[in-house]
Amino acid sequence: MTTYFGIDLGTSHCAIALAQGEKEAPILAPITQRVTASGVAENPLLPSAIYLPAQGEGTPLPWEDERFLTGLFARERGALQPDRLITSAKSWLCHPHVDPRTPLLPWGSQSVEAKWSPLEVSRQLLRHALEGSRSARPDLQLEPAHGVITVPASFDESARNLTLEAARLAGLGEEITLLEEPQAAFYAWLERQGSDWRSQVNPGDLLLVCDVGGGTADFSLIAVSERDGTLALDRVAVGEHLLLGGDNMDLALAHGVAEALTANGTNLDDWQFLALVQAARSAKEQLLANREMTEVSLAIPTRGRQLVASTIRASLSREQVEAFVLEGFFPQTAPDEMPTMRRSGGLREAGLAYAPDAAISRHLARFLSRARLNVASSPALQEVIGPRALTQEGLLLPDAVLFNGGAFNAPVLRERVLSLLSAWAGREVRELQGAQPDHAVALGAAAYARLRATGQGVRIRAGTARSCYIGMESAALAVPGRRPPIKALCIAPQGMEEGSRIALEGETFYLYTGEPTEFRFFTSEVRGGDQPGTLLPDASQLDESARLEATLPPPEGHAPGEEVPVQIEAVVTELGNLQLFLVHVGSGQRWQLEFNVRME
Amino acid sequence: MKLLVLISGGLLVLLNAAVLLMPEAGLPAGAVPGLSLLFGVVIVIAAALQRSEPAPTPVVSAPLPPAPAPAPPPAAPRAEAELVALLALLQEKGRLIDFVNEEIAPASDEQVGAAARVVHEGCRKVIREYFEIAPLRTETEGSPIQLTQGYDTAAHRLIGSVPDQPPYRGQLVHPGWEARAVKLPRLEPTTESRRWPVIAPAEIEIA
Numbered sequence: 001m002t003t004y005f006g007i008d009l010g011t012s013h014c015a016i017a018l019a020q021g022e023k024e025a026p027i028l029a030p031i032t033q034r035v036t037a038s039g040v041a042e043n044p045l046l047p048s049a050i051y052l053p054a055q056g057e058g059t060p061l062p063w064e065d066e067r068f069l070t071g072l073f074a075r076e077r078g079a080l081q082p083d084r085l086i087t088s089a090k091s092w093l094c095h096p097h098v099d100p101r102t103p104l105l106p107w108g109s110q111s112v113e114a115k116w117s118p119l120e121v122s123r124q125l126l127r128h129a130l131e132g133s134r135s136a137r138p139d140l141q142l143e144p145a146h147g148v149i150t151v152p153a154s155f156d157e158s159a160r161n162l163t164l165e166a167a168r169l170a171g172l173g174e175e176i177t178l179l180e181e182p183q184a185a186f187y188a189w190l191e192r193q194g195s196d197w198r199s200q201v202n203p204g205d206l207l208l209v210c211d212v213g214g215g216t217a218d219f220s221l222i223a224v225s226e227r228d229g230t231l232a233l234d235r236v237a238v239g240e241h242l243l244l245g246g247d248n249m250d251l252a253l254a255h256g257v258a259e260a261l262t263a264n265g266t267n268l269d270d271w272q273f274l275a276l277v278q279a280a281r282s283a284k285e286q287l288l289a290n291r292e293m294t295e296v297s298l299a300i301p302t303r304g305r306q307l308v309a310s311t312i313r314a315s316l317s318r319e320q321v322e323a324f325v326l327e328g329f330f331p332q333t334a335p336d337e338m339p340t341m342r343r344s345g346g347l348r349e350a351g352l353a354y355a356p357d358a359a360i361s362r363h364l365a366r367f368l369s370r371a372r373l374n375v376a377s378s379p380a381l382q383e384v385i386g387p388r389a390l391t392q393e394g395l396l397l398p399d400a401v402l403f404n405g406g407a408f409n410a411p412v413l414r415e416r417v418l419s420l421l422s423a424w425a426g427r428e429v430r431e432l433q434g435a436q437p438d439h440a441v442a443l444g445a446a447a448y449a450r451l452r453a454t455g456q457g458v459r460i461r462a463g464t465a466r467s468c469y470i471g472m473e474s475a476a477l478a479v480p481g482r483r484p485p486i487k488a489l490c491i492a493p494q495g496m497e498e499g500s501r502i503a504l505e506g507e508t509f510y511l512y513t514g515e516p517t518e519f520r521f522f523t524s525e526v527r528g529g530d531q532p533g534t535l536l537p538d539a540s541q542l543d544e545s546a547r548l549e550a551t552l553p554p555p556e557g558h559a560p561g562e563e564v565p566v567q568i569e570a571v572v573t574e575l576g577n578l579q580l581f582l583v584h585v586g587s588g589q590r591w592q593l594e595f596n597v598r599m600e
Numbered sequence: 601m602k603l604l605v606l607i608s609g610g611l612l613v614l615l616n617a618a619v620l621l622m623p624e625a626g627l628p629a630g631a632v633p634g635l636s637l638l639f640g641v642v643i644v645i646a647a648a649l650q651r652s653e654p655a656p657t658p659v660v661s662a663p664l665p666p667a668p669a670p671a672p673p674p675a676a677p678r679a680e681a682e683l684v685a686l687l688a689l690l691q692e693k694g695r696l697i698d699f700v701n702e703e704i705a706p707a708s709d710e711q712v713g714a715a716a717r718v719v720h721e722g723c724r725k726v727i728r729e730y731f732e733i734a735p736l737r738t739e740t741e742g743s744p745i746q747l748t749q750g751y752d753t754a755a756h757r758l759i760g761s762v763p764d765q766p767p768y769r770g771q772l773v774h775p776g777w778e779a780r781a782v783k784l785p786r787l788e789p790t791t792e793s794r795r796w797p798v799i800a801p802a803e804i805e806i807a
Contacts, residue, residue: 037801039787079779235716282721298717303803307695307718313714
């Protein structure tokens, strides 16, 4: 019996789900890991945390390296030593200003001498998740060809390729496939519903996947249409990378409680604050789940031995939770209220670009307005969505929502998002029933891995999430003090499907051979209508995603340093990643462009 | 091992006695059942581990070397080390050892109550994570119960006036508990020389 598997390489946790044979429902695989300083046990989630032990601390597991420890223990141990703890490595993979191949984590650490690159950390986490699950289930054969790794829909091409590279380095071979997380959540829902899913949607529906995890929020829109007499699904828009999630809510609550304590003369140390965050999280979950509860008492122990004598008492009320979580993160805003995108200060600390605006409502409005822009630019997408695509000004509003992420276990948050969308749309936006907000990404990835191999079941048509452009300097007369704008040439349109290839036959570029040449690479998620060869006069309206570098050995019959004519070819592999090639016009010789350093 | 059973049993009895004899002393309402459960669970685990301690392996006689090297100090039985590791978990998450070692007589009920929340939340987490515990009987307390010949005597304790032979009719006073699964962490061999793992390391803050 074949085992199909899906790996959720999450910002805060990794999970592996298994789908056995043709029919069995996907389940989470246990992952052997260190849970205490000397204890090893199985847990379905592996924290995406690496703890760099001080000398002689902890004995590594057979597949561990003595330089770092993983598992529940690593996260708990590291919480007390943030300087030696690596977290959120995944968000560094799509950081716009750093090269994810340079050793820079733990970010800002003063005590650690040997740092690690985000790419290496991702590789280690993948390897530990795999080795841990192999140790727990030695009977299973996990063949890379039957596996899928999920990435945020907001990951750009460069971050997607880095994820594949981390997977290759972790021993997952060349054949593992990528899947966007909101799509994975949708596949998990399809799998749970069986054939009943058709009764919950109608042709012409637009479905929003709203995924708010621990550290990130990720949105996608999926259109339902009728094709050849059956329902078809197309992913028509993806959001931007948003570092905002459930952890922010817990932190906001904890700060609120800590401020009240400080006002009464009680100050918390760092360890107590961590304990308070944990306590606030569990209080939040209780209050959001149970409408009758009005208040939850919190007890914050001190670090010393005196538990009874010095535990600090505090409480969290329903009003506080509603004020902080509901009004702070899901306020009832107007459809044209957009998030504050920049902090007011002139300088921002380097590090991860956490969303400056905590209101998920406003980020959602921005996503839906950008989705509308994208559809407005693309007749093909308008055709998929149907006549209602552009009826409403401003936002592209969904008909139904699929919720994902632990935060949405609370009915009150799901209701708030639905009422917000209904108010914006002027009609009722419904919830897709039967979703399971926890672990759906891994479970859906395993279901997709099976579907991909067997062809049994409905697939979401997706293709590349963004259109891709290459930057070109304008040929213009030099004027002192003025830099000519960078033009952008579309080389791969949105929605390029797996296994397809596009060559820009008409455009020829000249390249120096024998020396590294750098290309600037841009993407856009709002220009769905651009076709290969579309030339934009100014690239500054696009997102600069990566730099590409190529050193071309001279083709036969040419000397190094000679300028040769090349054409650009874009290929989306069977695994779903975008590759760019330069093809020598004379000989047909090809060179692959490597996604390289990000913007300086 | 026996010592632990005795200590936990003693604590359980004291706790119940305190509630029965001095109801006006008023321990916080949540603390009593929670702590009883904890001590009870410690007894059950200790007893279970004691039972499962492996029988000593028979020594196969072999030709004696001419000058036997001095024997290493006897290693502690594995079960003991695992039991101490469980105490370490209960201490780490639920501060159990701190709690039972602290004098609570001078503390106010409010303070004891706040500490009990820490102990309750943490110990509950450990017990739910590493054990699957379920009641032995699904009937509610106070339900009439009938036991016939061949009932599971280990899983039922008869109290009151008990005739020699079943069938027995009575009322369910406590539905009992049983472990359905034990998923305790496996102990990694440590390099240190002590007999048992450390319950809680001394903590030193580096400035």
